[in-house]
Amino acid sequence: MSMNSLLNAVAASVPEGRGVQAEIAEVLGVTEPFVSKCIKRGWFPIDRAQALADKYEVPFADLVKPRLRPFINQ
Secondary structure, eight states, X not given: OTHHHHHHXXXXXXXXXXXXXXXXXXXXXXXXXXXXXXXXXXXXOHHHHHXXXXXXXXXXGGGSOGGGGGGSOO
């Protein structure tokens, strides 16, 4: 559920015809399968999450592993 804020923000900023996962992969310098895995599990590694939170102005806590979220100052 929290991943939706990122997906919506990316979708709003990418040109038509460009996939959301492709855009995220390019921003992070990773592969699309890696992005797909992160989206399916519902979180990104901390460093990747921070990069995405900064670029797309979404809450950092929404993008990290759920067990870490209570420890993040929001």
